[in-house]
Amino acid sequence: MEEIRWGMIGCGDVAERKSGPAFQQVAGSRLVAVMRRDAEKAADFAARHQVPKWYSQADALIRDPDINAVYVATPPASHEAYAIAALAAGKHVYLEKPMALDSDGARRIAEKAKESTGKLVIAHYRRALPAFRKVKELLDGGEIGQPLLVDVRLLQPAKPGLVAASETNWRTDPAISGGGLFHDLAPHQLDLMLLYFGAVQRATGFSANQAKVTEADDFVSGLIQFENGVNFRGLWGFNVPPEQALDSCEIIGTKGKISFSFFGEAEVVLWQDGKREVLRFKNPAYVQQPMIEKVTGYFLGQNPNPCPAGEAVEGMRLIDAFTGKKVYEKQDGAQPG
Incomplete structure (x- = not known):
């Protein structure tokens, strides 16, 4: 074989x-x-x-x-x-x-x-984990009607020891990671948005280094309008009080809502007709x-x-647009494979 x-x-x-x-x-x-x-x-x-x-x-x-x-x-x-x-x-x-x-x-x-x-x-x-596959199945099956709005928030408290040089904190060195924790975590989130909603019409955003404890920005916001009419709003902050920590995605449609976290429990909450259903999943030992x-x-x-390069390039274009590296420009034709 x-x-x-x-x-x-x-x-x-x-x-x-x-x-x-x-x-x-x-x-x-x-x-x-x-x-x-x-x-x-x-x-x-x-x-x-x-x-x-x-x-x-x-x-x-x-x-x-x-x-x-x-x-x-x-x-x-x-x-x-x-x-x-x-x-x-x-x-x-x-x-x-x-x-x-x-x-x-x-x-x-x-x-x-x-x-x-x-x-x-x-x-x-x-893309291959059961909870995120279920979200796509629910969207494709019209369980919440036509998706209208996506709200993503990832808020984390500042992590101690980020200034000291070590193998564990390269994520906050822009020369090594491209930016800060946003560059490490947001690719997962934005890739799923592209998988769920397809081609992007326009995108913009801005970022800032609020805490100034590293060289990387610790606050990012972004807006996307997809070609299918879905509107996305994202907010990332890595210097909030512990009690304000949040990892959430809400997808609101004409007939209901789907909510889940990206990095927390492997579960999806489906809201339909005023009823709330929690769908739980188990991830493998090696995710x-x-x-x-x-x-x-x-x-x-x-x-x-399962994940062509062209789709990942598009995710990088969104990251560049949100952090002010490049203005997002709509590209004609198919994305590179």
Whole structure:
């Protein structure tokens, strides 16, 4: 049986908790090698997860003839270089979000994928989790009628220790992450909005560094009007009092409402005819496993691309618009695949 033989670039916290071991549990998938610049940590990960090889240089992993697919699980600053190198070598690529530091970098990766014999998928893994799939099913089935308005709010208290340099706080260094915690968390949310509501007509927003404890903005707001008439309002704040913390999405339609959180309990609340129904779900031990199953199937030619690069580029364009990096301009024609 043909199989996908993975090499993983970056084996830190995300790979440890969310994705790495899942590559060993998916049919037709095998984790052959891992890479981390800290050789001791790379060797430790490989030993604990029964991975045959480890490297301290990404180029060596990409050149390994035993590997036909590369999972890039490093911070965003290195996504573009590693993804393009792997695609140039003809390897399939599963690339962590955010796709790049900005939409320009994301476009360059998408263009390189068109030239490569390798396939490219972006790791917006929430698409494959049961709660978020249920939301799409409810929307597609007309359970709340015609969707009208989406309100997203993600408010978190300031986290201690963000100023000190460490491997755990790179998310608030714009040179490494592209921005702040918004750049780390909002890609999940905006990707689902694109999945649910389709093409964007216009988008705008603004951001600010209110606390000034890091170089990154800690407040972002954004507005989207989708081509189907749905209007979106988003608010992100990472310096609120603990009692004001909030993680919510409300989708209001002509016949009801759907509400859920992105990072909390795996449940969806459906409001219809004055009645409230709570739908609860269970996530797998490694939350990326359902997506990795779809990615592996796509690489093996068994199913469509579960998250094409063009859709992730669009998400990056929204992030750039909300943070003032670029004015959002409507693009004619199909998004790049």
